[in-house]
Amino acid sequence: MAVSALLAMTLAAAQPASPAAAQPGSPDPALDQSIAPDLPVAAGPAVLDAGHVDLGPRYVDDEWTLLIHDDAAQPVWRDPDRTVLRVTDAALRAVPDDPVYGFLGVPAGTDVHVVPQVQHPDVVWVGWNTQDPRVMQTIDRGVTLELADVDGPGEVVMYLQDGTFSEPQVLWRSAEPPGQPMWVEVNTHTHANWVFTAPGVYLVAVRVSADLVGGEQVSATRHLRFAVGDATSPDDALAAQPGEVAAAPPPAGTDDAAPADDTAGGGPWLVVGLVVVAVGLAGALVVVVLRGRSVRRRVEQERTQS
Template identity: 85%
Template sequence: MLSLVLAAAQPQTPDPAPDQPVAAEPAVLAAGHVDIGPRYVDDEWTLLIHDDAAQPVWRDPDRTVLQVTDAAVQTVPDDPVYGFLGVPAGTPVHVVPQVQHPDVVWVGWNTQDPQVMQTIDRGVTLELAGVDGPGEVTMYLQAGTFSEPQVLWSSAEPPGQPMWVEVNTHTHANWVFTAPGVYLLAVRVSADLISGEQVSATRHLRFAVGDATDPDEALAAQPGELAESQQAAAPDTGGAGADSGAGGTGPWLVTGLVVVAVGLAVALLVVVLRNRAVRRRVEQERVQS
C-alpha cells in the first residue's frame, strides 16, 4: 500500500555549485536523487533537472528520461483520504515517494542555483501546464502518519495549479502514476526578479513508467503526437460501451438524430397545414364580402 511518510522538506544534499555544467548527452535516470529547478543558461531563464546520482550535473529535460521502474509499484490504501487519486482501493500504481527509495528515482524541486538565488525576488511559481499520458498523475505532500495528504498537482484538474516555492528551497513529494506508459509533464516556472523583470519558461518532464516502457520512446515523444499515438493505441472494447462515448457514433447517437429529424418534420408539417388553413379562411372571407 502507499506509504504514509514523514515530510522531507529539506533533504540533506549539497546545494548546486555555480559552475556545475549542463550535460550534453542523453540520460535515463532510474534511481538516485534529482530535482527540477530554475537555472540560467547563457543568461536565459529556463527549467532544468539537477542530477545528483553520480557527479552533480544539470540536465536538459528534452534529453533526460525519468524512469519509474516496477520497484515503485504500490497499492492504493483502503482509506477515503486517498480518493483524490481517482482509482479504487487496491489498485496498483507507480509511486515516486516523498522519502527516498534506493531503487526508485527520487524526484523533487529546488530553487538553490546561485544565480537564481541572487536574482529572484522572494521565490518562484511552479505550475503544471499540461500532461500527456495513459493515466492520471498526482503529486502530493503528506506531513506525517496522521496528516491528510496535501494535493499539489493533479492531471485530473485544469492546467495551472500554481505552487509557490521560496528562494533556497529544496523539497520532495509523492508522485503517483495510475497506469504504466510514457508521460510528458509540461511544467512552467515563473518569477519576478529584483530588477523588476518577469521571467517564465515551460519545459516537458519525460517519464517512462513501468519496466515494459521503453525510455527511448519517452525520449522521442512529442506532446501532441504522444496524445494522438496513445489514443490510436487504446484497445477497442467493442459493443455498446465503445459506441456510446462522447465522440462515438453508436446506436444511442443515431437514435437521437432520428428523433430530432422526426420532430423537425412534424413541426414543419404543422406549419404547412396551419398556413393552408389560414389561406382558406382568408379566401372564404373574401367570397362572403
C-alpha cells in the same frame, strides 16, 4: 485510525520529510545540498531510473529556463527534452483502503506507480530546488511552479505528507484544470510523492515563473518525460511529442468504434435518417410548387379564352 498510509507502504518504516524540512537548515541530511555555480549542462541523452534528481530554474546563455539537476553520480544539469525519468515496477504499490486517499481517483487496492517523498534505492527520486547560485541572486523571494499540462495514459498526482498519520497535502492533480500554482521560496529543496495511475509514457509540462529583483518577470515551460512501468520504452518517452501521447485504452467490453454519444441520441444512423427525411421533404416541396404553378397557368388560360 488506519495506518495503511500509501507513503508508509512505499517506504517500509521510513518517515517522510515534512514540507518545512525542505527549507534551509533542515535536519534531514538527504535534503541538505548546495549547487555549484559552474555546474555544466550535459549534452547527451540520459535515462534516470534511480538516484536523486531535482527540477529547478537556471540560466542558460542568459536565458531563464527549467532544467533537471542530476546528482545520482557526477552532479550535472540535464535538458528535460533529452532526459527520461524511468519509473520501474519497483515503484508499484496498492492504494490503501482509506478515504483520505480518495484524491487519487482510483479504487482502493489498485496498483499504482509511486515516486516516493523519501528516497527509495530502486526508484528515481524526483524533487525540485531553487538553489542555483545565479537564481538565488536574481529572484525576488521565490518562484511559482505550475502544472501546465499532462499527456499520458492515466492521471498524475503530486502530494506531500508529514508523517504516516498526517493527511496528505495535494499539490498537483492532472484531473483538475491546468495551473495549480505552488510557491517555492529561494534556496528551497523539496521532494514529494508522485503517483501515476497507469503505466506508459507521460509528458508533464511544468511552468516556472518569477519576479526578479530588478523588476523584470521571467517564465519558462518545459516537459518532464516519464517512462512508467517496466514494459514502457524509454525511447518512446524520449521521442514523444506533446499532444501525441496515447491516451488510456477504453474499458474492457466497450466498442472502440462506437462514438461516445451513440446512446445519447442514436449515433450516426440517426443523422443519416434525418438527412433522408430532409431530402424527402425538400422533394415533396418542389413537387407541390411545380403543381401549384401548373394550376395557375391553366386557370389563366381558361380566363383568357373566356
